[in-house]
Amino acid sequence: MTIQLERIQLHNLKMQLKKPFKTSFGTLENKEFYIIEAIDSYNNHGYGESVAFTSPWYTEETVKTNLHMMKDFLIPLIHENQFSHPGEIHKIFLPVKRNNMAKAALEGAIWDLYAKKKNIPLSRAIGGSKKKIEAGISIGIKSTINELLHTINNSLEEGYKRIKIKIKPGWDVELLREVRRHFPETAIMADANSAYTLKDLEHLRQLDEFNLMMIEQPLAHNDIIDHAKLQSKLATPICLDESITSLEDARKAIELGSCKVINIKIGRVGGISEAIRIHDLCKENNIAVWCGGMLEAGVGRAHNIALATLSNFVLPGDIAGSSHYWEQDIIQPEVAVKDGMINVPEKPGIGYDLDHEAISSFTSDVTTFDL
Structure with a gap:
């Protein structure tokens, strides 16, 4: 049965983080993004969230490039093509190179819409089975x-x-030594966000003494070759993040031995459908995966929760509770963590209701596309 979309609305929001979030390449105090609302001929509403930042320091994408790609290329492709399942969107978008976060935002809204039409939770629609996630x-x-x-x-x-x-x-070896002194048994991982090179090999080997779960993306954002060289010299598992933007990237990294863990982010890989394929490949090759975060508001966080219900998400993801980041989120109820676990919602779609009053208060502009 063809999914007949009537219109797509792009809601431009800006929310202030509770506390500034600082990494090796910048500090974030506010998050600007789009909520994508897909509406079909039966007045079903599906929601997605763009995750690009205002500056291109994580990937080349930004909030403005997301708008440009959705408005001028991706929404017209949706309008021109028929589809009956959100898994087909990835193929429809293939003529557009990269721009994965723009693609994921639209695909996510259609996945939510599809699950609501099926009257099942998004987690079940994508093949997940967990009732709780770490x-x-x-x-x-x-x-x-x-x-x-x-x-x-x-x-x-x-x-x-x-x-x-x-x-x-x-801000690494001495820091981690002090952390381990205070928290000797805690599951700790370190995220470098591409701050090192192979010249730092001997320095990075010092991290082996701290019994870390992993070190995430120590080398260049687009590298898998040097990571393979580094992994062969480290006991600490390397986790790849920015280097994995597609199933092909994951396949090559696994074959080269570039990592022992992969962080899957829906936005970075172009949507839930590609995330599922990467998950399945990693499961076949005994590569553990976990769900990364992009400081999402409630809609994006709900999509992450659904993804993390797949069986090979065996490590806790970056899916903290809403209150850790926001004074007020845009969903009801907000995502809550109890005893280190999040209950997977059972309602159809993403499983959370949107707080339209909150969305309105954070929104500066709404663009509507009739299809």
Whole structure:
């Protein structure tokens, strides 16, 4: 049965984070993004969220390029093509190179719409089975080690199953040594966001003493070859993030031995459909995966929860509760973590109702496309 879309609306939102989030390549205080609303001829509404930042420091995409690609290329492709399942959107978008976050935002809205039409949770629509998922938390670079230690302690008291710490040259070995001294048994991983090169090999080998779950993306954002060389010299598992933008990237990284873990982000790989394919490939090759975060608001967070119900998401993801990032989220109820776990919603689609009053208060502009 063909999915007949009547219109797509792009809601431009800007929300202020509770606290600035600092990484090796910048500090974020506000998050601007789009909520994509897909409406069919039966007045069903599906929602997606764009995850690109205002500056191209994570990938080449930005909020403005997302708007350009959706408006001028991707929405016209949806209008020109018939489809009966959201899994077909990936193929429809193939003529447009990369721009994965723009593609994922639109595809996500159609996945939500599809699950609602089927009257099933999105998690079940994509093949997930878990009723609860483990929650980890990502902590940005702090002003002092004591501030970081305090934040870790608070996160553990809240029940988070894994702590991710951002590192960079000069904020790494001594930092992790102090963290391990205070938290010797805690599941800790380090995220470098491409801050190192192979010249730092001997320095990075010092991380092996800290029994880390993994070090995430230590080398260049588009590299898999040097990561293979580094992994052969490290006992600590390497996790690839920015390097994996497609199923083909994952296949090549696995064949080269570039990593032992892959972080799957829906926006980075172009949507839920490609995320599922990467998940399946990793499962076949005994590569553990976990769901990464992009400081999403409630809609994007709900999509991440659904994805993390797939069977090979065996490590806690960056899916913290809404209240960790926002004074007020845009969904009801907000995502909550209890004893380190998130209950997977059972309602159709993403499983959360949108708080339209909150959305309106954060929205600066709405663009409508009739199809």
